Amino acid sequence: MDASASALSVRDVTKTFHTPEGGLVHALDSVSLDIAEGSFMVLLGPSGCGKTTLLRCIAGLESPDSGQIALRGQRIDDMPVWRRRVNTVFQSYALFPHMTVAQNIAFGLQMDKVPGDIIKVKVEESLDMVHLSGLGSRKPSQLSGGQQQRVALARALAKEPEVLLLDEPLSALDLKLRRGMQSELKRLQRETSITFVLVTHDQDEAMAMGDQVAVFNAGRIVQVGEPREVYLRPRSRFVADFIGEANVLTGVLDTFGLVVESLGLVPRDRLIADTDAASGRVHVAVRPENVSLQIDPVGTAKVTDVSYVGGDMRVEALASAVSIVSRVPSQGVQPPRIGDRVSISFAEGSLTVVAD
Amino acid sequence: MKAPWSATARQRRQAGQGSWWSGLPGVVYLIALVLLPLILIFIYSFLSRAKLGVGVKWQFTLTPYTELLYSESLSGGRSFDPTYLQIIANSFWYAIITSVVCLALSIPIAMWLATRPPERRTALVFAVTIPFWTSLLIRTYSFIIILNDNGPINGFLKGIGIIDEPIAMLYTPFATVVGLVYTFLPFMILPIYASAERFDFRLAEAAYDLGAAKWTVLRRVVLPSIRPGIIAGMVLVFIPALGSYLAPELLGGGKTSMIANVIAAQFGASRNWPFGAALSVLLLVITLLVLVVFAVVAKRASRAAGRGGWEALI
Numbered sequence: 001m002d003a004s005a006s007a008l009s010v011r012d013v014t015k016t017f018h019t020p021e022g023g024l025v026h027a028l029d030s031v032s033l034d035i036a037e038g039s040f041m042v043l044l045g046p047s048g049c050g051k052t053t054l055l056r057c058i059a060g061l062e063s064p065d066s067g068q069i070a071l072r073g074q075r076i077d078d079m080p081v082w083r084r085r086v087n088t089v090f091q092s093y094a095l096f097p098h099m100t101v102a103q104n105i106a107f108g109l110q111m112d113k114v115p116g117d118i119i120k121v122k123v124e125e126s127l128d129m130v131h132l133s134g135l136g137s138r139k140p141s142q143l144s145g146g147q148q149q150r151v152a153l154a155r156a157l158a159k160e161p162e163v164l165l166l167d168e169p170l171s172a173l174d175l176k177l178r179r180g181m182q183s184e185l186k187r188l189q190r191e192t193s194i195t196f197v198l199v200t201h202d203q204d205e206a207m208a209m210g211d212q213v214a215v216f217n218a219g220r221i222v223q224v225g226e227p228r229e230v231y232l233r234p235r236s237r238f239v240a241d242f243i244g245e246a247n248v249l250t251g252v253l254d255t256f257g258l259v260v261e262s263l264g265l266v267p268r269d270r271l272i273a274d275t276d277a278a279s280g281r282v283h284v285a286v287r288p289e290n291v292s293l294q295i296d297p298v299g300t301a302k303v304t305d306v307s308y309v310g311g312d313m314r315v316e317a318l319a320s321a322v323s324i325v326s327r328v329p330s331q332g333v334q335p336p337r338i339g340d341r342v343s344i345s346f347a348e349g350s351l352t353v354v355a356d
Numbered sequence: 357m358k359a360p361w362s363a364t365a366r367q368r369r370q371a372g373q374g375s376w377w378s379g380l381p382g383v384v385y386l387i388a389l390v391l392l393p394l395i396l397i398f399i400y401s402f403l404s405r406a407k408l409g410v411g412v413k414w415q416f417t418l419t420p421y422t423e424l425l426y427s428e429s430l431s432g433g434r435s436f437d438p439t440y441l442q443i444i445a446n447s448f449w450y451a452i453i454t455s456v457v458c459l460a461l462s463i464p465i466a467m468w469l470a471t472r473p474p475e476r477r478t479a480l481v482f483a484v485t486i487p488f489w490t491s492l493l494i495r496t497y498s499f500i501i502i503l504n505d506n507g508p509i510n511g512f513l514k515g516i517g518i519i520d521e522p523i524a525m526l527y528t529p530f531a532t533v534v535g536l537v538y539t540f541l542p543f544m545i546l547p548i549y550a551s552a553e554r555f556d557f558r559l560a561e562a563a564y565d566l567g568a569a570k571w572t573v574l575r576r577v578v579l580p581s582i583r584p585g586i587i588a589g590m591v592l593v594f595i596p597a598l599g600s601y602l603a604p605e606l607l608g609g610g611k612t613s614m615i616a617n618v619i620a621a622q623f624g625a626s627r628n629w630p631f632g633a634a635l636s637v638l639l640l641v642i643t644l645l646v647l648v649v650f651a652v653v654a655k656r657a658s659r660a661a662g663r664g665g666w667e668a669l670i
Binding site: 156159 | 556559561562566567568569576577580581
């Protein structure tokens with residue numbers, strides 16, 4: 001992607017921290033990322049992977065050791081926080097407790113020297129947008145967690161930033177509220193067409209919300225792509241394991257197919273078509289829903305566990321040393337029992353070669 | 357009403373609740389050492405001067421109070437005398453300067469303390485209390501050594517050639533203020549620190565993020581959040597500073613009298629116990645009025661802040 005066409009472009013950003021023990025931690029290790037104008041980008045990764053550090057570098061709350069950050073083609077990495085046209089929704093909401101909801105929202109506009117009567121109108125609009133009209137005179141402490149979250153959102157959006165940064169904004173909400181807020185955030189993003197960058201460690205949330213997902217591990221971005229693409233074609237073992245559930249098998253790949261130890265030959269057409277570049281000893285990942293187990297008295301594997309997850313049946317089987325997980329809709333299927341012998345087959349084009 | 361020691365009352369008592377007589381030592385202490393002396397002073401202030409000036413003559417009079425405003429000439433004529441009003445104004449002036457200087461010094465110190473790593477904070481707060489380990493008298497005397505014409509400050513300034521003649525610092529109003537600020541600084545730092553420690557620095561980040569520059573963040577987010585500590589500190593500094601005795605006596609050289617010095621003189625050299633008592637009652641009334649003012653300010657601040665408040669300070 002052309003860097004000048006993107007809303008936000010991050011180039012080779014590195015940030016190290018000193019640990020109290022005197023060691024060095026690479027929070028960000030030469031990270032580059034382009035975020036398209038008006039898109040919803042999710043930074044996903046386990047805790048301590050650097051995703052929040054990148055967000056703070058973009059906001060200006062942290063300064064990178066090296067690298068560049070540009071907002072619509074203009075460098076912002078040496079600009080003080082208060083000059084950057086980006087705003088953040090903090091994980092803790094960080095609402096000013098001594099101000100009312102309306103004063104909280106007005107604060108950012110006052111900093112921009114917006115005239116008072118316009119501020120009044122904008123505050124009302126912002127409250128309306130997050131369905132909190134009429135609560136402007138309340139104190140944050142008089143609101144529920146979900147309402148505080150909305151105020152934080154309204155406060156940041158009122159400034160009409162070029163990019164809105166969201167730091168695990170939903171992690172403090174309970175599951176049901178979180179689902180509601182996810183679609184709410186999607187709606188706000190579509191309506192305002194502001195570029196959203198959201199940090200989360202919850203892969204379901206990332207999949208549900210992002211136009212693009214950037215997966216972080218140990219200070220690096222290991223894969224960027226649309227949620228579906230990242231899910232179905234993980235490029236590394238880490239991504240395969242971190243997003244959803246995956247079976248990672250080791251085998252030897254040649255023109256006929258993949259020979260997996262204790263499973264035998266897996267035909268070539270079970271692999272995703274363009275993996276021909278790889279050959280020799282490889283790791284492949286396959287999602288449980290693409291694995292089927294048939295009860296077969298002479299099958300290679302033995303069922304070790306059967307459970308129900310939602311409407312799905314999840315079956316674990318062991319073929320000598322290799323453990324395989326299968327997940328199929330439970331309706332109309334004769335459930336296997338623990339100890340049953342089964343044969344394993346994979347759906348066409350479902351195996352993808354991953355880096356170790 | 358049932359007696360507090362009846363069976364039902366005993367049963368109603370909750371775990372961790374002491375019985376009524378466990379507060380007795382405190383009550384006895386307060387009556388014997390605070391209330392009784394106050395009553396005594398109050399009574400003395402309406403009595404006549406003893407013949408030799410020591411003690412009082414048990415005869416009712418309002419003379420001690422008229423003496424506050426009028427002086428009596430030998431011929432018996434009365435004329436308005438602003439001497440004591442001037443001293444009260446002086447005391448207020450010193451107490452205000454002391455509080456303001458302490459406040460200006462304490463906010464950055466307290467913020468600095470609150471932003472240190474938690475394991476170092478304890479040691480640093482402990483360091484703030486080091487002056488309390490030695491008697492105030494000795495510490496005040498030490499400023500005579502520091503501030504005098506041949507002291508280290510004048511020595512240093514002469515040494516680097518800024519001055520030829522020593523700057524007269526000791527026995528000036530300046531010395532009094534230095535002594536007062538030194539004495540009361542910890543009483544301002546500690547409550548402000550207690551508030552600052554609880555301050556959520558993520559709020560400052562949010563303010564920066566919303567476009568506020570440094571001073572705006574301090575004024576609009578940090579200061580309102582530590583206001584309870586500031587008000588508590590002002591009470592703890594202003595009121596004792598108003599009744600200070602040592603610093604003006606030892607460092608001001610008696611030239612910069614505050615009300616406490618005049619009271620001491622009435623019970624001592626001037627031998628006018630009723631007048632000393634009347635001045636004491638006046639100081640007490642002024643102190644109470646100041647407390648009421650602070651309480652009103654705190655209440656308004658807390659109403660504006662929607663939390664904390666006067667109750668949180670005490």
